[in-house]
Amino acid sequence: MKKLIIFACISCMLFSCEDVEKKAGEKLQAARIAFEQGNYNEAKILIDSIKILYPKAFETRRAGIGLMQEVELQEQEKSLVYLDSMLQTKQKEFDAIKNKFTFEKDAEYQKIGNYLHPSQVIEKNLHRSFLRFQVNEKGEMSMTSIYCGPRNIHHIAVKVIAPDGSFAETPASKDSYETTDLGEKIEKADFKLGEDGNVMAFINLNKDKNIKVNYLGEHPYSTTMTPADRQALASVYELAQLLSSITEINKNIEEANLKIEFVKKKMGSADTSGS
Numbered sequence: 001m002k003k004l005i006i007f008a009c010i011s012c013m014l015f016s017c018e019d020v021e022k023k024a025g026e027k028l029q030a031a032r033i034a035f036e037q038g039n040y041n042e043a044k045i046l047i048d049s050i051k052i053l054y055p056k057a058f059e060t061r062r063a064g065i066g067l068m069q070e071v072e073l074q075e076q077e078k079s080l081v082y083l084d085s086m087l088q089t090k091q092k093e094f095d096a097i098k099n100k101f102t103f104e105k106d107a108e109y110q111k112i113g114n115y116l117h118p119s120q121v122i123e124k125n126l127h128r129s130f131l132r133f134q135v136n137e138k139g140e141m142s143m144t145s146i147y148c149g150p151r152n153i154h155h156i157a158v159k160v161i162a163p164d165g166s167f168a169e170t171p172a173s174k175d176s177y178e179t180t181d182l183g184e185k186i187e188k189a190d191f192k193l194g195e196d197g198n199v200m201a202f203i204n205l206n207k208d209k210n211i212k213v214n215y216l217g218e219h220p221y222s223t224t225m226t227p228a229d230r231q232a233l234a235s236v237y238e239l240a241q242l243l244s245s246i247t248e249i250n251k252n253i254e255e256a257n258l259k260i261e262f263v264k265k266k267m268g269s270a271d272t273s274g275s
Helices: 002-036 040-053 058-100 199-205 227-274
Strands: 102-104 114-116 130-136 141-149 157-161 167-169 175-181 184-192 212-216 221-224
Touching: 002 040, 002 058, 040 058, 058 227, 114 227, 130 227, 141 199, 141 212, 141 227, 157 199, 167 199, 199 227
Parallel strands: none
Antiparallel strands: 102 114, 114 130, 130 141, 141 184, 157 167, 157 212, 175 184, 212 221
């Protein structure tokens, strides 16, 4: 009698294990179909569900790990093809307009050069108070408020005002300095896009309007942006968005390649351990 009970229990366990493996196998097959159809997220969700629903389906879970690696590899390889295509498109756009800008880079002191509108090169703007715009090769845009006059105003911020009274104002500059050249007082304050109180975006939005610039410091000073300066901002702003996109795509390509390398190593070690 005792033997019959033991036999019955073993039979139940075997049938139970077979039933678990069968159900888990159905999930795995559904995941494989989703993978072959290019539904990578669905495939990964189905594979993950096997571990949760059928933790004792060891053989199927092991097969699921292998399928997950295939999914991740193909997903990254397809992503890489898409990113390469996007990069080529953006690079062509950049090549088509880069000659419209002046490129400045001091090879001795700078690792990254800057692009600016030709109308705003220093040689053409001596003894003038104005807002100067530039973007580096990574797409990081910045603005420099330049003041030239007979006395210091000790400015550390600027406020730009549109004809309808709307305005934007920078916070205090984190990088400003003053000097004197042949009796002329020169002050400069730098502001990065994103840390400029939305001033550059405001100017770009109002590039077709007369914009007043108030220099904020110990002494009041105001000027009006010239049409050339407003156009310089609009051009550099557009270039910054393009270069920023190229930088982001290159970053994503690098990450995709690292993931592909990592998955291939995992697949290789699995093959080695299995053989």
